[in-house]
Amino acid sequence: MGADIVINYEEQHVGDLPDKVDVVLDTIGGDVLARSYEVLKPEGRLVTITGQPDLELARGKGITAYRVRMETNTEQLAAIADLVSIGSVKVVVIAYDSDQPGVLIRTPGLHTSEYLPLEPPALPAPDHNAQRMDLLRPLVKRPLHSLDPLVKI
Template sequence: MKAMIIEKYGKFPLKLADMPVPTIGENDVLAEIVAASINPIDFKIRDGKVQMLKKYNMPLILGNDFSGVVKQVGKGVTKFKVGDQIYGRAAKDRIGTFAEYIAIDENAIAMKPKNLSFEEAASIPLVGLTSYQAFHDVLKLSSGQKVLIHAGAGGIGTFAIQLAKTMGAYVATTASKAGYELVRSLGADQIIDYKNEPFEKILHDYDGVLDTIGGKTLEKSFEIVKPGGQVISISGLPNARFGKEYGAGFLKTNLFRMVTLKISKLEKQHNVKYTYLFMKPSGEQLNIISELIELGKIKPVIDRIFPFEEAQNALEYLETGRAKGKVILKIRN
């Protein structure tokens, strides 16, 4: 099969290569991929920035979520059959959606929403599961609560705004002037121009923050959350609670100790809980998301669709930070 691979970590161009079609296990399906989503995690993996969490063998096929058609099922598969149209997010140790086929556990996939194209469906799994797990599992967001979503016009932001509104929350978001119309159309109640307005001086008494940026933005987010609230980040470094759960070796690094100390100090200073979210694949949660999409409560937001052969251009485009919504790779016509 054709696949886009890297042969070593670093900012090297993706290489189109012939790779073996993956073999399936007892609980796997073999999916023919129609479209894949491009996400920041893809260039972070390429650059070796997630090695504290996961080390990969080379050559490595990039890509984390997809839509496609079931071509083969393992002996233990009970939820899907050949011909089913599916979408999903691969487990971190089984990534590889920039390819014509992928073997994936049946519990990591769901039936594609009936009202979406394959390209639209491919835009959903990673951002949808991240948003759902942040708001439902961690924050336990309820009607009337206030949440700040950073980078509202980005891939996760465009989904997270819609999900938070379906849960009855008041939503503030940061965006550039160019993204105002989009985030307002998705339901944002308050928009902060991140280039000219300091959100930490404008917002206060929020129940939670979903941070997709990290750094100083993450640190300033603690200032707007009321005591007992939460800051959730997908871009900061993991904290001690994450390390204990996953048993990661980065707990012993000096960098981890330095960052953890700073985050722990902010937690105590503001009486706010910090959670680093490393999203987990879940077909069950994708079924819930599918229902919201089919009811018209959430819609996909796609910026551009690139042909498979232009995967490198697609990755570079996402890295510019100018994309409004998702960037999609069309694997098959």
């Protein structure tokens, strides 16, 4: 998925866009969500993960609004963890550059919601993914699921 226009909500007002857009993906809510209706073209799409869209306002402007909710399903997570443990699912660990291995990397200027990537120390093959996950366990304050690309602290 690509984006032609990205707005830093702390520095730019969503209503300041020069042209109307086809889709708004709102991850902030509140005033940003409320102003998003004004920048959409007719038949545009508004998708939010933070608030409840105003469906009457959307209908009146000829746009479609969606709310996407993420929910934790412990049964599904356990089943996925089982598949990972028996090797049916390949875990891909992406390392991020930092001065010191195994430290939290903070991304300035980005809204992270307490999710921060970790860079585990480099380990030799063949079973380096499982070894990296074992090394990460002491660094987090909650159980670490093998498929977490980002770790919540």
